[in-house]
Structure formats: C-alpha cells, structure tokens
Amino acid sequence: MGMQMVGLADIVRTHAIGQGAAVALVHDGRPTTYGHLHQASNRVAQGLIAEGIRPQSRVAHLDKSSDLFFDLLFGVSKVGAVMVSVNWRLAAPEVLHIVNDADAEILFVGEEFFPVIDEIRDQLRSVREIVALSGVHPGWEPFARWRDRHPNIDPQHPAKASDTAVQFYTSGTTGLPKGAELTNSNFASMFRYWSRSWQLEPGRRSIVCLPMFHIGGAGWGMAGLYAGATNYVVREFVPAQILDIIQSHRIEVALFVPAMILFLLQAPQVRETDLSSLQLIVYGAAPIPAELLKQAMAVFGCGFQQVYGLTETTGAITLLPTEDHDPSNAKKLLSCGYAQKEVELRIIGDDGRDLPPGEVGEIAVRSPQVMGGYWKLPDATARAVKGDWFLTGDAGYLDDEGYLYIYDRVKDMIVSGGENIYPAEVESALFGHPAVADVAVIGVPDERWGEAVKAVVVTKPGSVVTAAELIDWARSRIAGYKLPKSIDFIDALPRNPTGKILKRELRKAYWSDRTRQVN
Incomplete structure (x- = not known):
C-alpha cells in the first residue's frame, strides 16, 4: 500500500x-469506521491541546483493551505527543512509578482501575487532569463527554520521523521497568514490512487480543489499521470468547502467544467451534513445544508463522514462515526464523566478538525498528545500544542457513556438570506426554553438578502420571x-500477562537459602 506515513495519525x-x-x-x-476514527481522534487532539498537552508530552492510559484506546492513540499522535499505556495488572505502587517516571500530564483510566488511581492520586506528581474512560467517577469527566x-x-x-510516538514500559528482568521510546520511523518501517507478511490488507478480519501496554497488542492492532483491515479488539483474553469471535465474525488472522494457543486448545468449546475462516496464526514471545504446534496445526487447520522480537525492536524482527512449520522437522520448529528485510543479526561472545554459526551468544540486532532509547536512562541506553546495534539480552545462535535459534534469557540456561542445557528443549520433550497439560523446566542447586534439571508439571484433569514415567518418556527424545x-x-x-x-517465581522456592540464583 502506498501510504506516506510519517506519524501514526497519517494512518487514519x-x-x-x-x-x-x-x-x-x-x-x-x-463498529467504528475509519472515517469515524479520524473524527473522534481529531476531537481527542483538540481536547489534549485544550489541556495544555504539547508535542512530546506524555499521555497515560490505564485500562483493558478497547476501541477507545485507538481514539486516544491517534489523537495523541495528531498533536505529536507520546502514548504511555500502563500495565493494568500492576499494583498501585508500580502504576505510580510508571506514571511519575513518564511525567504523564493527563491520565485516561477505566472504571475497573478507579480504586488504583484513587489510592495514589495525591502522589501523581505530573498529572494535571484525569478522564474516566468508562463508568462514572465523582471527580473525573467521562471520556465521551x-x-x-x-x-x-x-x-x-x-x-517528525524521529519523534517518539509510543513509550512502552518493559518489565526488564532486572530492576524497575524502563520506558522504551518507539519513534514514528520505528513504526513506519515495522508496518511497511510486516503488514504484508502477516497478510493484513483492506477488509481482512483480524483479532487483537494482547494487551495495549504490550507491543504485541498495540503493535498488532496498529499494523492492522495501517493495512486498512477490520480489527476485532477484545477486552482481555478469555478462551471461550475468543473462539466465539473467531466463529461468529469469520476471523482470518490472529496473533497469539504460545500460552494462548495452549489455553484455546484446552478449552472444551474448541471441538465445536467452526475455525475454517482462519488463514494465519502468528505467534511469538516464547518457543513452542513441537507437540503443541502439531495439535494446533491439526485443530486450527491454517498457516502458522513464528516471530521473534522485543519491545525495543518495535516487535517482530525474524520470521519462521508457514512452509517451515513442518512437524516432522522438529529442529526447524525450535527456530524463530531468519532476519527480515532491513534487519541484521549478530551473535556476540563474552569478549564482544562475533561467534561462528552454531555457537550460543548474545543476540544483537541492527534495524530501523530499534528504539530511540530508554526514556531518561542514558546509561541503560548506552549499555543496550552500541553504535547501531541493540543488545537483546537473549541467548541464541544462528545456523548455517541464517536461522536464529533463541533459547531462554541468558540466565535461564542451566549449567549442569559443565554442559549447557536449554529449558526449552527439555520442556518440548515433556510436553508431548498425553498426561502433561503444562510444563516449565528450571535449574536447581545440586552439590555434585552445580545445577540439576528440575521439571515442574501441571497434569491434565483426571490424568495420573509418575515422575519416573515422565523421565522415561523424555529419555527417548533428548x-x-x-x-x-x-x-x-x-x-x-x-x-506474566503475555503468558x-x-x-524467577518458580526458582525462588528452591534457591531461597542461596545467595546466588545461579550456581
């Protein structure tokens, strides 16, 4: 599509x-038409100007997903301000940290979260105005009015291409969440490439069911709008509701995380649901056990694409295309695909040098999708962005064909007797057992080996299985x-919210008496 997009507002x-x-x-x-979305966001923009919002001011949003998020987003874009959607699963002190850290000047809050904001209202340093997105609050004007x-x-x-458009807070593995500043040009390059790859086009029916504080929710919704698709925005992920929407609205494309695919397959309704409209399911954010993928391909009967990316890379940067989703080639299924247009990948060793194919190191990315930086954190930005290269903090390797294999965060790797063990591989081996509903693998302290591999298993209702049986099952597979x-x-x-x-939580019980989390 020949859209000349500088700011997000150019979409509407x-x-x-x-x-x-x-x-x-x-x-x-x-339903909201494109014409109506343009008009509603014009009014939002004028409202923001009247509230004294200037270019690059921060506007905060605290609510579950709805169409109103997009009224706001495009209104914010029309005045050159920055959208900050806050993780609604956070406790009041965490919400306080993000809204204050962002210097947000106006806050839009849904009825469900009035109590959270009431609790911290007096400590919100920069917020001049609060608007009630839904419901009635004695002190705050309702959004529609x-x-x-x-x-x-x-x-x-x-x-301006270099202006920040959206600030997503990443729940980094260490310390407080950091605000990743994604610019107009970050989004322009993401849409230009990915909307085509994801088969998004005018009239295509897409479901948007990840939260708006997440690049997977807001980013997927924006990519659909960029392409002129019809986007079904779901308040939150409830498997029975998702299945109902797919069937009744003939949904064609979806973005899920593997946990969502698991929960949909476990929903009793899935067998009665007409899923024939589905053409493509995009998934990412975690490796998928091969057995789960086999089940999903059989039940959903559509194409699957795996993507890998981070908040800091404006989402997806690699793609494992549909034709590589061959359940008989289990090795390929562990890959998250290869770098896409305008994306370069390197694997870097501890000494900062590039590693050859097959060797595990830190994944580094160069792409026009790499964020402008972390808001007000020059040191963290300098550590993460070296020249043009963003250091992801993820461990992986490239094979001879350039396919990326990502295992866990560097620190999730288990080192047992000098061997590196990646939990994802062990999880995949156990997942295929008919009694296993869900599984996580962690390293626990071991006097002899340093760390030992422990699996934590959720069994299917009514199933009984022993540890010995599961270990036997895995023995023939890894x-x-x-x-x-x-x-x-x-x-x-x-x-976490994205599944x-x-x-960390699982490890706590086993490492509580240790000073270090890795032996």
Missing part, C-alpha cells in the same frame, strides 16, 4: 479519505544429560 488520515466508510474496529459488538465537547478539526501538527533429575507437580504455572512462564 489516509484511510478516512480512501475508505472512510470501511470498518476499522469492532469492540463489544460496536470530554472528547465530544471539542471540535472535529485535525490540528495538522507536522510530525540426550541423557538433559533429562530432569526430579519432577514436581503443581496446579498451575505462574505466568511467559515466570521462571
């Missing part, structure tokens, strides 16, 4: 002219030194 400007009557968003049964009392006039603020030395059974694995297993 272009489509309002080209296909204004086409449906851009559907939320809770409520706030928006609609302003004129439908596009302020036509001239966007090398002996990778086998779990012990297996614990648990009701549910701790996961990543919280290995």
Whole structure:
C-alpha cells in the first residue's frame, strides 16, 4: 500500500479519505469506521491541546483493551505527543512509578482501575487532569463527554520521523521497568514490512487480543489499521470468547502467544467451534513445544508463522514462515526464523566478538525498528545500544542457513556438570506426554553438578502420571544429560500477562537459602 506515513495519525488520515466508510474496529459488538476514527481522534487532539498537552508530552492510559484506546492513540499522535499505556495488572505502587517516571500530564483510566488511581492520586506528581474512560467517577469527566465537547478539526501538527510516538514500559528482568521510546520511523518501517507478511490488507478480519501496554497488542492492532483491515479488539483474553469471535465474525488472522494457543486448545468449546475462516496464526514471545504446534496445526487447520522480537525492536524482527512449520522437522520448529528485510543479526561472545554459526551468544540486532532509547536512562541506553546495534539480552545462535535459534534469557540456561542445557528443549520433550497439560523446566542447586534439571508439571484433569514415567518418556527424545533429575507437580504455572512462564517465581522456592540464583 502506498501510504506516506510519517506519524501514526497519517494512518487514519489516509484511510478516512480512501475508505472512510470501511470498518476499522469492532469492540463489544460496536463498529467504528475509519472515517469515524479520524473524527473522534481529531476531537481527542483538540481536547489534549485544550489541556495544555504539547508535542512530546506524555499521555497515560490505564485500562483493558478497547476501541477507545485507538481514539486516544491517534489523537495523541495528531498533536505529536507520546502514548504511555500502563500495565493494568500492576499494583498501585508500580502504576505510580510508571506514571511519575513518564511525567504523564493527563491520565485516561477505566472504571475497573478507579480504586488504583484513587489510592495514589495525591502522589501523581505530573498529572494535571484525569478522564474516566468508562463508568462514572465523582471527580473525573467521562471520556465521551470530554472528547465530544471539542471540535472535529485535525490540528495538522507536522510530525517528525524521529519523534517518539509510543513509550512502552518493559518489565526488564532486572530492576524497575524502563520506558522504551518507539519513534514514528520505528513504526513506519515495522508496518511497511510486516503488514504484508502477516497478510493484513483492506477488509481482512483480524483479532487483537494482547494487551495495549504490550507491543504485541498495540503493535498488532496498529499494523492492522495501517493495512486498512477490520480489527476485532477484545477486552482481555478469555478462551471461550475468543473462539466465539473467531466463529461468529469469520476471523482470518490472529496473533497469539504460545500460552494462548495452549489455553484455546484446552478449552472444551474448541471441538465445536467452526475455525475454517482462519488463514494465519502468528505467534511469538516464547518457543513452542513441537507437540503443541502439531495439535494446533491439526485443530486450527491454517498457516502458522513464528516471530521473534522485543519491545525495543518495535516487535517482530525474524520470521519462521508457514512452509517451515513442518512437524516432522522438529529442529526447524525450535527456530524463530531468519532476519527480515532491513534487519541484521549478530551473535556476540563474552569478549564482544562475533561467534561462528552454531555457537550460543548474545543476540544483537541492527534495524530501523530499534528504539530511540530508554526514556531518561542514558546509561541503560548506552549499555543496550552500541553504535547501531541493540543488545537483546537473549541467548541464541544462528545456523548455517541464517536461522536464529533463541533459547531462554541468558540466565535461564542451566549449567549442569559443565554442559549447557536449554529449558526449552527439555520442556518440548515433556510436553508431548498425553498426561502433561503444562510444563516449565528450571535449574536447581545440586552439590555434585552445580545445577540439576528440575521439571515442574501441571497434569491434565483426571490424568495420573509418575515422575519416573515422565523421565522415561523424555529419555527417548533428548540426550541423557538433559533429562530432569526430579519432577514436581503443581496446579498451575505462574505466568506474566503475555503468558511467559515466570521462571524467577518458580526458582525462588528452591534457591531461597542461596545467595546466588545461579550456581
């Protein structure tokens, strides 16, 4: 599509002219056309100007996903300000840290989160105005009234490619969340390439079910809007609801994380649901066990693409295409694909030098999708971005064909008797057992080997299996030194909002009496 996009607002400007009557968003049964989205965001922009919001001011959003997020996002873009969507699963002190850190001047908050903001209102240093996105609050104007009392006039603020458009807070593995500044040009290059790869095009029906504080939610929604697709925005991920939307609205493309695929396959409704409209499922954020992928390919009957990327790279930078999703080639399935257009990858050793194919090191990326930097953290930015290269903190290797194999965070690797063991491989081996519903593998202290492999398993309802049976099962699938030395059974694995297993939480119980988390 020949859209000349500098700022995000150019998306709605272009489509309002080209296909204004086409449906851009559907939320809770409520459709919004591209023309209406343009008008609503004009009013938001005028409202922000009236509140004293200037170019590059921060505007905060605290709510689950809805169509209103996009009214806001494009309004924010039209005045050259910066959108900051806050993780709604956070506790009040964590929300406080992010809103204050961002210097947010106005906050839009959904009814469910009034109590959180009421609790910290007096400590919000920079917030001058709060607007209620939904519900009724005695002190805050309701969003629809706030928006609609302003004129439908596009302020036509001239966007700059280098301006920050969205600030996502990354739940980094260490310390407080950092604000990754993603620029207009970061998004422009992501959309230009990925919307095609993901088969997004005018009228294509896409489901948006990751949260808006996450590049996977907001980024996927924006890519769909860039392409002129019809985007079904789901408030939060409820498997039965997702299946119902796929069937009743004939959804064609979706982005899920592997945990979501797992939960959809475990939903009792999945067998009765008509999934025939699906053409493509994109997934990422974690490796997928080969057995889970086989089940998913059989049940969903559509193409699958795996992507790898980070908040700091404006999402996806590698692609494992549909044709590489061959369950008989289990090795390829462990790969997250190869670098896409305008993306270069290096694998760097401890000494900072490039490693040859097959050797595991830190993944570094050069791409126009690499963030502008971390907000107000010059030292952290300097550590992460060396020249043009962003150091991901992820461990992986490239094979001879340039396919990237990412294992876990560098620190998730288990070193047992001098051998490096990657939990993802062990998890994949155990996952295929018919009694296993979910599994996580961690390293635990071991006097003899330094660390020993432990599996933590959730069994399927009504299934009974012993640790010995599971270890036997894995023995025929992976090398002996990778086998779990012990297996614990648990009701549910701790996961973060995007479904990543919280290995830190699992490890705590076993390392509590140790000073170091790695032996």
